[in-house]
Amino acid sequence: MTQELRIVPTDRPPADGKARKVADFRPSLMLGEHGLCPGCGEPVALRILLETLQDLGIVNNSIGVVGHGCYGSFVRIMDVDVLQCLHGRAPSCATGIKRMRPQTAVFTMQGDGDMVNEGLQEVLHTAARGENVTAILLNNGVFGDTGGQQTATTVLGQRTKTSIEGRDPGLHGHPIPVADLVASLDGVGYVARGAVGTAGSIARTKRMIRAAFESQLAGEGFSLVEILTMCPTGWFVGAPQGPDYLAESMEQVFPLGDLRARPKPSGAGA
Amino acid sequence: MNTAVAKPSMQLLEGATAIAESAILAGCRFFAGYPISPFTPLLEHMSRALPENGGVCINAESEIEGANMALGAGATGAMAATGSCGQGLALMQETIAEAALNETPMVVFNLARNQQDYFQATRGGGWGDYRTIALAPKDIPEAVEHTQLLFHLSRRYRAPTLLYGDPLLAQTRVGVHLRRIEFDELPPQDWALDGTGGGTGESRQIWTWAMGKATNPGLGPDGHWQQVAAKFDRIAELEQRSEQRYAEDADTLVVSFGSAAKFIEHVVEELRAEGHRIGWFRPISLWPFPGPALAGATAGIKRVLVFELNAGQMLEDVRQYARDRDAIRFIGGVSIHESGLSYGPLLDAPEIRARILAAIAEDSTRSTS
Numbered sequence: 281m282t283q284e285l286r287i288v289p290t291d292r293p294p295a296d297g298k299a300r301k302v303a304d305f306r307p308s309l310m311l312g313e314h315g316l317c318p319g320c321g322e323p324v325a326l327r328i329l330l331e332t333l334q335d336l337g338i339v340n341n342s343i344g345v346v347g348h349g350c351y352g353s354f355v356r357i358m359d360v361d362v363l364q365c366l367h368g369r370a371p372s373c374a375t376g377i378k379r380m381r382p383q384t385a386v387f388t389m390q391g392d393g394d395m396v397n398e399g400l401q402e403v404l405h406t407a408a409r410g411e412n413v414t415a416i417l418l419n420n421g422v423f424g425d426t427g428g429q430q431t432a433t434t435v436l437g438q439r440t441k442t443s444i445e446g447r448d449p450g451l452h453g454h455p456i457p458v459a460d461l462v463a464s465l466d467g468v469g470y471v472a473r474g475a476v477g478t479a480g481s482i483a484r485t486k487r488m489i490r491a492a493f494e495s496q497l498a499g500e501g502f503s504l505v506e507i508l509t510m511c512p513t514g515w516f517v518g519a520p521q522g523p524d525y526l527a528e529s530m531e532q533v534f535p536l537g538d539l540r541a542r543p544k545p546s547g548a549g550a
Numbered sequence: 551m552n553t554a555v556a557k558p559s560m561q562l563l564e565g566a567t568a569i570a571e572s573a574i575l576a577g578c579r580f581f582a583g584y585p586i587s588p589f590t591p592l593l594e595h596m597s598r599a600l601p602e603n604g605g606v607c608i609n610a611e612s613e614i615e616g617a618n619m620a621l622g623a624g625a626t627g628a629m630a631a632t633g634s635c636g637q638g639l640a641l642m643q644e645t646i647a648e649a650a651l652n653e654t655p656m657v658v659f660n661l662a663r664n665q666q667d668y669f670q671a672t673r674g675g676g677w678g679d680y681r682t683i684a685l686a687p688k689d690i691p692e693a694v695e696h697t698q699l700l701f702h703l704s705r706r707y708r709a710p711t712l713l714y715g716d717p718l719l720a721q722t723r724v725g726v727h728l729r730r731i732e733f734d735e736l737p738p739q740d741w742a743l744d745g746t747g748g749g750t751g752e753s754r755q756i757w758t759w760a761m762g763k764a765t766n767p768g769l770g771p772d773g774h775w776q777q778v779a780a781k782f783d784r785i786a787e788l789e790q791r792s793e794q795r796y797a798e799d800a801d802t803l804v805v806s807f808g809s810a811a812k813f814i815e816h817v818v819e820e821l822r823a824e825g826h827r828i829g830w831f832r833p834i835s836l837w838p839f840p841g842p843a844l845a846g847a848t849a850g851i852k853r854v855l856v857f858e859l860n861a862g863q864m865l866e867d868v869r870q871y872a873r874d875r876d877a878i879r880f881i882g883g884v885s886i887h888e889s890g891l892s893y894g895p896l897l898d899a900p901e902i903r904a905r906i907l908a909a910i911a912e913d914s915t916r917s918t919s
Contacts (some may be wrong), residue, residue, distance in 0.1 A: 309749060312764030339749040345622070355755055357764050360748040363625045364757040366648050369618040372610075376622025376630065377743065379606040380580055384745035402618075405611040 307331045309339060309359045319519025321509025321526070322351045322418050324476040328486040329389070329416060330358065336493055342385040345374045347399070349391035350425045351418055368399025371406035374413045385496060387414040393423045396432040396458045403462065403504075410467030410501040414492045417458065417504065420511035421530055428514035432456045435533045439516065455533060459506040463539035469500030471540040475508035475531060477523035488538070495542050508534060560725040565690040565715070566591035566661060568726045570599055572697040573631060573657070575730040579605040580623035580630040582616035587891050588720040589635045589661040613638040617645035617658070624649065624656040625756050627742025629701050633659030636667035640675065646710050647676020651758040651778060653708040653741070657700045658682075660712060661720040663891050665808060666884070668863035671714045672837040678758075679775055681782040683789055684712040684836040686808040688815075690724045695731065702733040707785055708741070714836060717892040718809040785838060792840035796822065796829030797847040802910060804830045805844070805868050806857040810882070810897060814857055817903045828906070833864070841871035848873040855909050857902060858882040859893055879913075881905040 309330040314323040333339050344360050346352060348367040355362045365373040370388035378386040395403050395417050403415060422440055423429040430440040430447060433455045437446040447455075463471040470492050474485025485507055492503035508530050510522030517525050563571070570592050573581070581600055583593040593609065600607040606623075610616030616632045623630035634642065639660050649656050660667060671684040683703050687693035693715055700711040747753035751765055762768025769777060796818070797803055806814045811832040818830045831847045833840050848854050854872045856865045862880050872878055885896030895901060 311751070333748070340747070341745045342748050343626075343743050343745045355757060355763075356761055359751060359753045359763070359765075361743045361745050361754045362756070363622065363743060364652075364755070364759070365621070366618065366644060369614070369645070372615040372618035373622035373625070375608070375615075376580060376582070376619040376624070377626055379608070379619075380623045380626040380628040380630075381743075381745060401611065402615055405615060409608075 307334060309334060310357050311359050312357045314357060315353060316350050317513045317519070319510055319512040319522040320350065321420065321476040321511070321522070324482060325416070325418055325485070325507045325509055326351065326354050326358070328482060329387070329489055330360070332486060332489045332493060333360065333385075335490065336497070338385045338493070338497070341383070342387065343377055343381065345370045345377065345386065345388045347388070347390040347394035348425070349394055349418070351389055351391060352425070354389070368394055368397070368402060370394070371399065371402040371411070371413070371415060375406055375409070375411045378411060378413050382412070385414070385493060387416060387493070389416045389418065391424070392417065392419040392421060392431045392433040396456050400432070400456070400458065403458065404465070407462045407502040407504065408465045408467050412496055412499055412501060414496045415502070415504045416489070417506040418509050419506050419530070419534070420509045420514065421455070422511050422514035424511045424514040428516065433458070433534075435529050438529060440514070457534060459504055459534075459539050462502070462504050468502045468504070468540055469495035470503040470542045472538045473506040473508070473534055473536050475526060475536055477508070477510060477526040477531075481536065484536070491542060500543055506534070508536070560727050562723055563726045564591060564721060564723050565693060565719045566721070567595045568690055568694050568728065569659065569697050569713070569715070570595040571728050572694040573701065574599055574603050574605070575728060576698040576701040577629045578631050578657070578701060579628045580620060581605070581632065582608040582610040582619040583633050584610050584613045584616050584638060586635050586638050588663065588717040589633055589638070589659065591720060592633055592659060592661055613641040614645065617642040620656045621645055621649050621654050624654045625743050627739040627744070629655075629705070631657040631659060633661060636660060636662045636670055639667065639670060643670075643675035646674060646682060647678055647680050648758060649710040650676070650680035650682065651678050651775065652756050653778065654710070654756060655704040655708055656710045657704050658710055658712045659715070661715045663717060664886060664893055665716065665810060665859040666863070667714065668836065668858065668860060671712055672839070672867070679779045679782070681785070681837055682710055682712050683707070683785060683838070684714055685791070685834060686714045686836050687719065688808060688812045688832065690719055690722065691726060693719050694726055694728065698731045699733075702736070703789065705736050705739070707781060709781070709785070714808065716809050789835055790838045790840040790843065791834035792832060792843045793834060794829065794831040794843070794847045797831060797851070799827060800829035801827040801852040802829070802855060802906070803848055803851045803853075804828065804855045804857055804906065805833070805864070806830070807833050807836060807864060810857055810859055813897060813899055813902055817899050817906065820903065821906065826910070836864070839867045839871070841867070844868065844871040845873055848877070852877060853909065853913050854878045855881045855906060857905070859885050859897055879909045881909050
């Protein structure tokens with residue numbers, strides 16, 4: 281049975297009031313528009329994170345801890361209890377929150393500058409401690425908020441404002457695959473790396489976020505989802521080229537997929 | 551040992567243990583710290599006693615992490631604390647300022663090695679228009695009271711508060727009467743993050759910039775920081791604490807704080823018994839500095855002697871408030887034990903007595919020549 285698609289003229293509001301702007305299809309936990317650059321991947325990551333909270337029915341039992349970067353402005357549009365913390369310190373703040381509210385789902389949101397530059401030791405210690413929180417890393421390989429400088433995850437050859445001829449390992453060292461480091465630690469329940477460059481990768485990343493929260497709710501320890509996000513402004517490419525650039529540069533260095541699968545339930549083995 | 555239930559009898563306790571037990575009696579449920587002398591025994595005792603009392607103690611991997619864990623715990627409305635000595639507090643300055651500006655209660659224990667952290671305690675090294683209530687107990691029984699007072703003030707004002715102690719407070723054993731102190735009722739903690747705000751359109755936000763949510767804008771940095779500054783102005787009026795003795799009939803007034811003040815009390819009693827017209831003044835709150843009380847106490851005083859175990863830090867505050875700046879003499883100084891972990895020979899009654907008498911004699915020579 282097929283349904284006839286009714287063409288709604290766009291020069292006036294639809295008579296039945298049903299047609300809406302695409303932006304109106306945001307999850308109800310998004311209180312407004314994000315205000316970030318065209319082509320930015322971070323709002324997509326926020327959206328699938330918030331949708332996951334809704335899907336899991338933990339909307340009113342969640343606390344977010346947000347660091348500093350472009351995504352820091354998300355605290356204005358996330359309808360979730362939020363602590364905005366110091367640069368790099370989200371895993372420690374989340375530790376204090378979770379220890380006092382163990383029944384609440386606690387998540388962090390950090391960029392690569394926040395987690396891998398300023399706060400690398402915090403995320404490693406929090407993971408090794410097995411803190412039962414979920415960390416979301418928005419990795420675009422650049423300091424977006426300050427206009428495109430090199431971070432600890434900038435891939436070799438990438439041009440930034442502080443490596444204008446491209447990141448040279450002899451001058452600037454090598455990128456840090458933080459999710460792989462975290463995945464190697466005991467105390468960790470689930471680690472994965474996703475991206476938001478294509479519809480397929482968005483769907484897969486959303487499943488990763490769900491797995492991370494399910495891991496937390498099951499008490500399996502620290503969970504991390506690294507999400508590669510487009511930053512056309514910081515990469516000095518056009519907004520439409522963002523996803524291709526992401527696939528050709530970052531995804532080659534930071535392969536997508538589960539880095540540490542959730543522990544199998546006891547007795548569930550083959 | 552589980553002593554957090556009220557025990558009416560006197561117990562012989564090391565200062566750090568007494569402070570920890572007092573914190574638990576006050577309701578402290580979260581503590582995180584990084585070992586460093588002489589703070590370490592406070593962390594060690596918390597690691598044993600807090601879990602026994604339904605709390606959590608984390609041996610943090612750094613002072614920065616410990617302070618931010620305490621901030622996170624405090625953001626849930628739990629009574630939370632961290633601590634170190636001055637060297638570790640140096641690393642925590644950003645977090646203390648952040649907690650002041652985003653209005654998260656937490657208590658910070660500086661069990662310091664000496665009195666060289668006065669500027670750190672009273673000025674701080676974070677950014678922004680913030681202040682920290684800082685109490686300096688003269689001995690362990692007072693530290694036990696201050697501990698509970700600091701948790702109360704921290705919650706009353708939604709601000710970090712600081713106890714400034716030293717090795718004598720941390721490591722000496724004295725008889726302590728541990729009991730829970732009752733304070734005025736606090737306002738409801740409707741700001742605390744409990745996770746239930748999600749999806750209501752009125753979810754909570756703790757944010758130094760206080761911009762609020764898109765549907766419910768906050769004051770923003772300008773309005774919020776003005777409000778925070780006004781709060782600290784109120785605290786400066788309301789929370790000055792000091793103590794003084796013999797100021798009304800003294801020619802000489804000695805100003806000192808913390809453990810040093812305990813020595814001064816002793817030496818002043820000796821000198822009065824010998825006929826000297828001498829008294830003492832002790833700021834209990836280092837911030838807010840009890841300036842008006844000091845101004846009153848120094849009216850009619852011929853010489854104001856400032857004794858502190860540093861190069862002259864509180865001296866700046868005394869200069870602001872003493873009635874006659876020209877009457878001020880600094881008789882303290884840097885004096886560190888060769889280990890670097892405690893006081894040197896200057897914190898000794900005969901040495902202090904000699905310095906006071908020398909200052910008096912110098913003035914007499916000056917006035918008769």
